[in-house]
Amino acid sequence: MRNTGSSKRRAITAAATLGALLAATSSMAGSRILGTGAVSAIEGAAGGGLSPWAVLSSTASDDEIGVTAAATRAWVDDYQLTVTGASVNLHDRMEFSIARQTFELSTLGGELEQDIYGAKVRLFGDVLYHPLGVWSAGVMHKRLVDGTVPTALGADDVNGTDTYLSASKLLFNAFLGRNVLLNATLRNTSANQGGLLGFGGDQGGHAWMAEGSVGVFVTPNWVVGTEYRQKPDNLSVADEEDWQSVYSAYFFNKHVSLTGAWLDLGDIAGLPSQRGGYLSLQAAF
Amino acid sequence: MRLSQTLKSTSRSTLVVGALIGTLALTGCAQHQQPTTLYERMGGQPTIDAVVENLLYRIADDEEVVSYFANSNIDLFAASLAIQLCDVSDGPCQYDGPPMDRAHQTMGITDAHFNRVVEYLDAAMVEEGVPLAARNDMLGRLAPMYEDVMRLQ
Numbered sequence: 001m002r003n004t005g006s007s008k009r010r011a012i013t014a015a016a017t018l019g020a021l022l023a024a025t026s027s028m029a030g031s032r033i034l035g036t037g038a039v040s041a042i043e044g045a046a047g048g049g050l051s052p053w054a055v056l057s058s059t060a061s062d063d064e065i066g067v068t069a070a071a072t073r074a075w076v077d078d079y080q081l082t083v084t085g086a087s088v089n090l091h092d093r094m095e096f097s098i099a100r101q102t103f104e105l106s107t108l109g110g111e112l113e114q115d116i117y118g119a120k121v122r123l124f125g126d127v128l129y130h131p132l133g134v135w136s137a138g139v140m141h142k143r144l145v146d147g148t149v150p151t152a153l154g155a156d157d158v159n160g161t162d163t164y165l166s167a168s169k170l171l172f173n174a175f176l177g178r179n180v181l182l183n184a185t186l187r188n189t190s191a192n193q194g195g196l197l198g199f200g201g202d203q204g205g206h207a208w209m210a211e212g213s214v215g216v217f218v219t220p221n222w223v224v225g226t227e228y229r230q231k232p233d234n235l236s237v238a239d240e241e242d243w244q245s246v247y248s249a250y251f252f253n254k255h256v257s258l259t260g261a262w263l264d265l266g267d268i269a270g271l272p273s274q275r276g277g278y279l280s281l282q283a284a285f
Numbered sequence: 286m287r288l289s290q291t292l293k294s295t296s297r298s299t300l301v302v303g304a305l306i307g308t309l310a311l312t313g314c315a316q317h318q319q320p321t322t323l324y325e326r327m328g329g330q331p332t333i334d335a336v337v338e339n340l341l342y343r344i345a346d347d348e349e350v351v352s353y354f355a356n357s358n359i360d361l362f363a364a365s366l367a368i369q370l371c372d373v374s375d376g377p378c379q380y381d382g383p384p385m386d387r388a389h390q391t392m393g394i395t396d397a398h399f400n401r402v403v404e405y406l407d408a409a410m411v412e413e414g415v416p417l418a419a420r421n422d423m424l425g426r427l428a429p430m431y432e433d434v435m436r437l438q
Binding site: 030063092130171172177219 | 395396397398400401403404407416417418419421422424425426428429431432
């Protein structure tokens with residue numbers, strides 16, 4: 001009874017906050033152009049859904065500070081991933097992010113959790129104005145809350161650190177008069193299934209992985225695209241495959257975006273061909 | 286018999302190839318005759334003039350940005366910008382004003398100000414009925430000027 005009341009109250013508060021954000025004036029937002037802060041990737045950094053991009057979160061520019069919060073859920077055949085995260089953008093130079101991932105093993109039973117602390121620095125450029133786009137380098141430190149299951153599967157570590165180099169570029173008027181967003185990321189990682197199955201294993205450790213995405217801005221508010229993330233395969237008992245998605249992200253304004261995606265995550269922890277849906281709501285200030 | 290057949294088929298394929306080339310050449314010409322300059326797709330000089338006026342109203346409402354124009358002759362600026370947009374969009378104009386770096390030197394323009402003016406320009410184009418593809422094309426042609434505008438800040 002008490003639970004129903006509090007969850008109802010929470011829902012009302014959330015709806016009221018969302019309503020206020022949708023109605024918020026643009027003077028409260030950063031000055032960068034709508035959409036240039038991307039959305040929140042599942043590891044907390046600004047990016048697509050699966051991969052961090054070179055742009056920094058929110059629309060904060062050189063003399064501004066931006067903050068974002070995001071809630072994400074992905075459903076595939078035998079698992080459910082929930083992510084809550086937040087980030088801060090300092091002067092469009094540094095981005096700090098934090099994310100909590102909860103991975104529910106719907107079929108196998110139990111859940112895995114990890115915290116991800118991220119930092120990204122914009123090295124040079126701009127996604128709109130620079131001929132080479134924007135280039136950033138980042139780091140993600142990941143800590144499993146309970147490493148028992150990953151260790152039992154053969155993972156070497158329960159903590160790990162990814163480093164990455166990323167480039168993003170908007171091509172104006174590139175496809176049927178629409179703007180096209182390109183992103184490429186090179187990531188050095190030992191994380192199994194992003195870290196949820198620990199780090200390293202009997203088949204390998206740190207390695208460079210390639211990630212990329214292409215999106216078309218159908219309108220200035222709406223981008224549709226696809227993303228690909230190469231993955232390591234360190235555990236002989238649990239085959240790991242590359243991830244891919246087809247996404248649609250809608251920016252209601254500079255404060256609220258909603259992303260939907262179709263996911264193909266391949267084999268996860270012995271269960272084959274994990275496919276499903278993805279929804280992510282982001283608020284930015 | 287076989288030779289004449291070969292000749293016939295050769296001449297037939299020559300005909301087909303000739304027809305193909307002719308068709309391609311014709312469609313090529315047709316494509317060249319279509320009104321494809323950005324200037325025309327924007328709506329010509331009347332639309333460009335309206336966009337410039339609309340942009341100036343938006344700038345006038347922004348206290349921070351308008352302060353950069355304190356010592357400017359607004360009429361001269363408007364005429365110069367209209368010619369530049371006409372030139373950039375392949376219209377019948379030749380911009381001969383100052384280069385972008387000298388025109389903006391030591392004004393103290395920040396990225397935030399630059400972004401705001403880009404937003405005002407896009408909003409002005411929306412309000413004056415410039416189609417999305419033409420807006421994207423125009424913004425794409427202006428985007429590289431960022432480097433010049435910011436060079437001497």
